[in-house]
Amino acid sequence: MTTEDMKTADAQAAQAAQTAQAAQTAQAAQPATPAELTSQVLRAYDDTPDARLREILASLVRHLHAFVTETALTAEEWMAGVRFLTETGQKCDAERQEFILLSDTLGASSLVDLLGHLASREPGATESTVLGPFYVPGAPHRQPGENIGRPQDGAPTLVRGRITDTAGRPLSGAELDVWQTAANGLYDVQDPQQPPFNLRGIFTAGPDGRYELRTVRPVSYPVPTDGPVGRLLRASGRHAWRAAHIHAIVSARGHQPVTTHIFDSENEYLDSDTVFGVKDSLIKPFRPASPEDPADVAYVAEMDFSLAPSPPSSRAPRTPRIPRTA
Numbered sequence: 001m002t003t004e005d006m007k008t009a010d011a012q013a014a015q016a017a018q019t020a021q022a023a024q025t026a027q028a029a030q031p032a033t034p035a036e037l038t039s040q041v042l043r044a045y046d047d048t049p050d051a052r053l054r055e056i057l058a059s060l061v062r063h064l065h066a067f068v069t070e071t072a073l074t075a076e077e078w079m080a081g082v083r084f085l086t087e088t089g090q091k092c093d094a095e096r097q098e099f100i101l102l103s104d105t106l107g108a109s110s111l112v113d114l115l116g117h118l119a120s121r122e123p124g125a126t127e128s129t130v131l132g133p134f135y136v137p138g139a140p141h142r143q144p145g146e147n148i149g150r151p152q153d154g155a156p157t158l159v160r161g162r163i164t165d166t167a168g169r170p171l172s173g174a175e176l177d178v179w180q181t182a183a184n185g186l187y188d189v190q191d192p193q194q195p196p197f198n199l200r201g202i203f204t205a206g207p208d209g210r211y212e213l214r215t216v217r218p219v220s221y222p223v224p225t226d227g228p229v230g231r232l233l234r235a236s237g238r239h240a241w242r243a244a245h246i247h248a249i250v251s252a253r254g255h256q257p258v259t260t261h262i263f264d265s266e267n268e269y270l271d272s273d274t275v276f277g278v279k280d281s282l283i284k285p286f287r288p289a290s291p292e293d294p295a296d297v298a299y300v301a302e303m304d305f306s307l308a309p310s311p312p313s314s315r316a317p318r319t320p321r322i323p324r325t326a
């Protein structure tokens, strides 16, 4: 071996050592544990410009990774989850919101509602509950006492009460947007036999804050079970029934609107409502009508609503910003 050959061999050896070291360095940068991978992903979102989005993304990554790690999720289970969420999206259309239903049945909707309620707790204000997937904006305005249903829709019922502020002062002109199912358990948007906006209407409180409407006594109904959420409920051994209720969104100028329900106190699903929406203060008796009540109703329910004042910075009146769901 010549001196020149030795120099070449040394250079080659140095080159090989350099390459090996580079490879080792590259390997060290790769996460070796789940915790290292989670840290790497969190760092990738560190520069998200919007502070609230950054906070939400970081929390999402932390909890999602914790969920995958805790359950030792397999590739097959991960793919099954992807398929489930894909089908949930594919089940949504102009009249069906499977994602809200998924959120409702997992209790996420009620949790968001509860957190909002705790954050803006105003003593005496009517408690809120889930919107549900069947709200339709733009219901017709009705006259006081008007019937929102048809004779074949169920037991004729008078619902009445007052809309006030939290000090008990009447809120003249307050609006009450109500919707419910017929006795067959179906909303108008689910039932081709019902005309559009059947069992829906917006009522306006009088100078004394009073409102009055005719409808039917609400019944229990199962949430839609012909989609992925139905499969989830069956796989979990859960029933699909909602406690009988009338939906309401109450709003008034200068006050915080409330999205809520009136629940029938005699209903069998009050303790196991499939979307976790029942609150004690929203449960009311639907009593048989007495001789003093109007002759055309079989039941009477009384429900007062009380609204908290709007925060100073907000504009009034406000209505919830809700996409058309169903």
Ligand SMILES: [Fe+2]
Pocket: 132, 134, 180, 242, 245, 247
């Ligand atoms: Fe409902």
